[in-house]
Amino acid sequence: MSNIIAVKRTGAVPRKGLGLGLVAWLLGIVFFLPIAWMALTSFHSETDAATNPPSFGAALTLDGYREFFGMGGGASPWPALINSTVASLASTLFVLLLALPAAYALSIRPVKKWTDVLFFFLSTKMLPVVAGLLPIYLFAKNTDMLDNIWLLVILYTSMNLPIAVWMMQSFLAEVPVAVIEAARVDGARLPTTLARVVAPIALPGIAATALICFIFSWNELLFARVLTGVVAETAPVFLTGFITSQGLFLAKVCAASLVISLPVLAAGFAAQDKLVQGLSLGAVK
Numbered sequence: 001m002s003n004i005i006a007v008k009r010t011g012a013v014p015r016k017g018l019g020l021g022l023v024a025w026l027l028g029i030v031f032f033l034p035i036a037w038m039a040l041t042s043f044h045s046e047t048d049a050a051t052n053p054p055s056f057g058a059a060l061t062l063d064g065y066r067e068f069f070g071m072g073g074g075a076s077p078w079p080a081l082i083n084s085t086v087a088s089l090a091s092t093l094f095v096l097l098l099a100l101p102a103a104y105a106l107s108i109r110p111v112k113k114w115t116d117v118l119f120f121f122l123s124t125k126m127l128p129v130v131a132g133l134l135p136i137y138l139f140a141k142n143t144d145m146l147d148n149i150w151l152l153v154i155l156y157t158s159m160n161l162p163i164a165v166w167m168m169q170s171f172l173a174e175v176p177v178a179v180i181e182a183a184r185v186d187g188a189r190l191p192t193t194l195a196r197v198v199a200p201i202a203l204p205g206i207a208a209t210a211l212i213c214f215i216f217s218w219n220e221l222l223f224a225r226v227l228t229g230v231v232a233e234t235a236p237v238f239l240t241g242f243i244t245s246q247g248l249f250l251a252k253v254c255a256a257s258l259v260i261s262l263p264v265l266a267a268g269f270a271a272q273d274k275l276v277q278g279l280s281l282g283a284v285k
Contacts, residue, residue, distance in 0.1 A: 042254035049251040064255030077256070080238035083149050085263070087234060088217040091156035095164045095213050096206065098157070100194055103168035108180060108198070118169060121162040129222055140227055147229040155223055160213040167212070171205025172198060207271050215264050235260045 040056075041049050042065070048058035063072075070076040106117060136155070137146075145151040175198055183197045199206060221236040228237060239260055242253045 038254045039258055041251060042258050044251050046249055046251050049254070064251040065259070067249075067252045068256045068259060075238075075241070077235070077238055077259070080233045080235045081260075083152075083228075083232055084218055084235040084260075087149055087152045087156060088214050090153045091160065091217050092210050092213045094153070094157040095160045096210055098161055099164035099168050099209070100199065100206070101190075102165045103172045104194060104198060106165070106169045107173040108175060108177065118166055121165050124162050125159075133222065133226060136223070137226060146227060147231045149228075149232040151227060152220075152224060152232060152234070155227075156213075156217040156220065159220075160216055163216075164209050164213055167209045168202070168205060171202045171209075174205075175201050211267060211271050214267060218264055 041054075043060040043062070044055070044058050045061050045063060048055050051058075066072055067074060068077060140146045140148075140151055179197060179201070180193060183193050188197070219236065220234075221240075224232075224234040224237050225240070228234065239253070239256050242249055242256055
């Protein structure tokens with residue numbers, strides 16, 4: 001309180017607040033530097049990108065992006081980008097449709113030992129992904145689901161569902177019970193209550209959950225690398241194709257990495273207000 005009064009009287013910023021601000025800026029710059037360096041390298045030629053020490057004043061070119069988009073005779077990235085978009089959006093939609101009623105049952109209408117249920121959901125994430133890779137591969141092979149984008153949709157949905165239920169349970173716990181009871185008195189059934197009452201109130205939390213599930217699905221590589229070939233190849237798998245026995249084409253890899261990262265960055269920027277609201281929902285009573 002005394003610090004606030006001092007600021008009002010003198011107009012000066014406390015040294016502690018100024019120091020924390022400087023530390024925050026420094027951390028932000030440190031985290032941003034690799035992205036800035038990747039973007040700069042993507043506009044260099046392969047010769048300039050491979051120089052050591054790096055050449056900051058090298059001529060800029062779009063050759064890396066031309067190579068990525070197949071203008072130099074290489075493979076087109078559009079099928080892989082479309083596959084990643086379909087797998088990420090479809091799995092995120094299915095996760096939300098399944099997680100919302102499950103989180104409703106665990107928060108607003110709690111079941112017995114609901115904490116044990118939540119722990120069980122999270123315990124499914126404790127299994128190493130590699131341990132389940134062979135059984136899933138054999139299942140996909142015996143059911144003719146290899147190189148099928150819908151197999152990835154099913155896998156991503158099952159992988160993200162525990163996290164989504166855990167997150168949305170805490171978000172839905174903040175929904176006033178009186179509002180739900182009023183909707184029930186007016187004759188609204190459960191689907192209507194979820195869609196028109198619960199979902200609008202918990203929209204920031206739902207948006208935060210959807211964004212995290214989308215990022216996890218878009219960045220997944222191991223299952224996509226093993227279970228897909230040509231038809232269902234995703235963007236991260238396509239990116240690994242630039243690392244060949246002939247060497248690492250750094251400028252091309254940086255260009256490809258930047259383009260593949262743009263959908264996630266765009267989604268995060270578009271939903272940043274909802275993300276902050278959702279992640280902080282219930283933090284202040």
